[in-house]
Amino acid sequence: MNFISKLKNLIIIFILITISTPPSFGNKDSSIYSTYIDSFVYRIKHRDVAIGKIIKYNFPPLEKGSPYVMENIEAEKFFPKNFENEKLYGCTFKIGNKIELDKNFEFKINFYACNIDSLIIDLKLESIDFSLRLSSIKIGKDLLYYNYNGSFEKPLKYLEKHGLNKKKYKINEIVIYAFHQKGQRLIVNDLIIYLPIKVTAYSENSLINSIISKFPIVYNNQSNFCIGGATTPKISNLFETTDVDYLKYPIRRDYISKNDDKISKDQEYLNVSSSIRNIMVEYFETTENKKKYLLHQYDSIVKRSKSLDGFYQSLANFLYKLNDNHFRLDNDKDEPLENIQMPLYFQNIKDHIDVVAILDTTLLNKVNLGDRLIKINGKPVNEIINELDKRTAGSTIHTRNMKILQKLLYRAYNIFSDTLLLELNGLEKGKYTLKISPDQVLKNTRIKIPYNIKEKQKRYDFKLINNYAYLKVGVFHDKTLRPFIYSIIDSLMTSDALILDLRNNPGGDLSTLFLLSFFINSPSIYFTFYNVKGFHETILDQPDPYYYYSKPIVILFDSRTTCSCEFFICAMQKSHNDLITIGASKTAGSGQSIKYFYLPESKSFKGNLVYRTNIDYTATGEILDEIGGITPKVWTGFDSYLDLAPYNDKLLRMAVTYFDSKFGVAKTYNHKSNLLNIIITGSLITLLIIGLIIFLKFRKNKE
Structure with missing residues (x-):
């Protein structure tokens, strides 16, 4: 018995050692996973303000009736030395605890801006008389809450170019300003300087466990990590406790070699093609595609491709045939930059x-x-x-x-x-x-850009047309949408009907739930997702405790209405049987969670593979990608360019005409009802008079 007991103990110890020992890769090539954790170096405090005043503002409220009380710095007019003839509008921050300028530092600024075309950020260093341009941010004149991330690369390059980079400089002041004009408003909410720290591991789970062991995490549940860039955990500041929102980085996968030599081209090709095949096996489990047939096609591509570059080209053509916007190659060398404007x-x-x-x-x-x-x-x-x-x-x-x-x-x-x-x-x-x-x-x-097109490019817009509320939501971004909605909520609630314009909306974050809460009066399904392992979860939205919009609603959409925006429309359709949708096309039909697989660069390719592993169902129980988007209830076409939104806007005119007709019928009905009441009342009075006359005659005859 003692021998058996000892043997059991030895087996248990062996198993524990085996489990706890990391896998040995030997001389084999493998892949490494990495992400970044933000470590905050400095955060602007109110004691650092040289020009400006501390104010309180009432949006976005955490809940109705409770103002979002936060001390912020509101900009004022000032006359800096370098601009003697110019009135500027902004804030100067004097850095209390001096920090050295470092090429690895990055900064983040949160602010409200109104009627400001562009915002300039300058840096003043100790022992240098002139200012260095840190950044220039183009904003536009809409009222918005803005998050801007930047680096210290520009001033460091200037110092290097002029031979001033031989010594270390400490940051003395940061100036945020715009050239003064009427109606401006700038409220600086936060300005932080931080240092991204890289964390690496040989697997996704090891990476997550490494972060958990090295850094204190606000969230205890590992599911708060979303591999591929959607979400990363909130990591407590390494230097000081802070309630700043943490920046988000994707978890990246790269190839490495355990040898000192560079990875061979053949081995690199084998690593890439086999890894993508594993992704495809998982992907085809979540779709109705013919798995064996398509995998056979993929294997043929791998065999006949003579180089990594040729493989990427064949793979791109293969993926296009799937017509799935969430399974594709993103090639930076093939796609135009977002800021390129066509003539x-x-x-x-x-x-x-x-x-x-x-x-x-x-x-x-x-x-x-x-x-x-x-x-x-x-x-x-x-x-x-x-x-x-x-x-x-x-x-x-x-x-x-x-x-x-x-x-x-x-x-x-x-x-x-x-x-x-x-x-x-x-x-x-x-x-x-x-x-x-x-x-x-x-x-x-x-x-x-012509004025009429600029007007239609606004991120958000609100106006009243015949007391019908016109609300444009150009993107779902919580920190911009929330303050905008609360700024117009009273006018919205007193309107007779709503035209919700979701054209050209690419989706965004789950602020769709925030907007949806105003249009439901009981808990409502937003979407349900399943993964290949059978796990599923249904996301429910709760109604807003203070506001409920029960008036008629028309939604406008187009082929650029995408992703979370489509889930929002389906949730609205589920909650409102009388909802009218108007469009000249279906929506994009692109609504799934995605991951990124970073690929080695080749001659004609630089980028990543975008893929999905979940199946996301709308509130109405459909998969957007498989039904090819949402079909408008009222489908129309354009006869000329004049029907488009920047010109006569046919879709908007149709929505207004629909409501005019709807309320016109209602008003006619009310008018007839009033007339009927008058006729009935008059008839009753006439009968009473006739009855009274008959009664009087009868009484007279009796006498």
């Missing part, structure tokens, strides 16, 4: 590609709105679009078409790599040719 915008109008906006001021007298694009460099434009469609991810043809036309000239330049000759047909000019140079596509300095 001309096009849209599909009645199966023709028409000019719908002219942004290059040099083209205003050369091309007219509504002119039809026929060919580019002699090639029919429809052939070009069909070719690009094969390389564009999207659940619906409307979504893919929109993506192509948004940057059509950029994509055409990538095909021809030369000056573009556009053949157009106009009502006034007839057929003509327009030349577009590479500079006009890639770095156009003559772009001016």
Whole structure:
């Protein structure tokens, strides 16, 4: 018995040692997982304020009736030495505990801004008389809550360029300002300087456990990590306790070699292709695709590809065929930068590609709105679009078409790599040719966005039309949406009906739940998700305790209405049987949680694989990607560019007409009811009079 007992103990010890010992990779190549944790170096305190005043503001409230009491610095006018003839509007922060300027430091600023086009941030260092530009932030004139992240790269480059980088400099002041104009308002909520610290491990779980063991975490549950960039845990500050929101970083996967030598190309290719195959196996478990057939196709691509570059090209074409916007290759070398503005915008109008906006001021007298694009460099434009469609991810043809036309000239330049000759047909000019140079596509300095388009590009907007509330929500972002909604909530609640404009809304965070809470009077399903392991969870939204909007609602959407915005619409449809949706296309049909798989760079590729592992169901029990988006209850088309939102806005006019008709019928009904009441009342009075006369005659005869 003693021998058996000892043997059991030895076995238990062996198992524990085996479990606790990390896997040995030997000379094999493997992958490493990494992310960053924000460690705060400095946070601006109110004692640091040199110019400005401390104020309290009432939004966004944590709950109705309880103001969001936080001490903030409101900007004031001042006259700095460097701008003797200019009135500036801003705040100067004097750094109390001096910190040395470091290339690894980054900064974050939160602020409200109203009627400010751009905000400038300057840095003043000890022993240097002049200011260094830290950043210039273009804002726009909408009232918004803004989070801005930046680095100290620009001032450090300036010091290096002028040979001033041989000594260490301490930060003396940070100045945040704009050039003064009427109606400005700037409230600085927070300014922090932090140092991102890299954490690495050989697996996702090891990485999470490493963070948990090294850093105190506000959340105890590991499920608060979302691998792939959506969420990271809240890590307590390493230097001081703070309630600042922590920045979010994706968990990244890279390839490494345990040898000192570089990883071989063959081994790198094997690592990449096998890892992607494992992702595909999991992906096909969550879809209705033919798993064996598609995996066989993928294996064929792996076998016949002669290089990593060729593999990426074949893989991209393979993924496009799935028509799943959440399973794709994102190639930074192939996609235009977001801030590149095209000289001309096009849209599909009645199966023709028409000019719908002219942004290059040099083209205003050369091309007219509504002119039809026929060919580019002699090639029919429809052939070009069909070719690009094969390389564009999207659940619906409307979504893919929109993506192509948004940057059509950029994509055409990538095909021809030369000056573009556009053949157009106009009502006034007839057929003509327009030349577009590479500079006009890639770095156009003559772009001016027309006022009517700027108005429609507002992130949020609210106005009353015949006492119908028009509310535009251009993105779901909690820190901007929440204060905006509370600023217009009283006007919204007293309106007769609501037109909710969700066109061009790419989705965003779960502030959709915040907006939905005003339109439900009992707990309501938002969405349900399942993963391949069988775990599932249903997200419920609770009604707002103070406000409930029960009036008629019309929602406007288009092919750019995406992701969380689509889940919001489905939740509204579930809660409101009489909800009217109006559109000229389906929504994007793109609503799933995603992860990122970072890939080694090749000659023509730099980026990552985007994929999903969950199945997300809407409140109405559907998978957006599989149904190809939400179909509008009232489907219409555009007859010309004048029907588009920046011009006569046909969809908005249809919504107003619908409500006019609805309330017109109601008013007529009320008018008839009042008339009927008058007739009945008059008849009763007449009968009473007749009865009284008969009674008097009867009495007289009796006498």
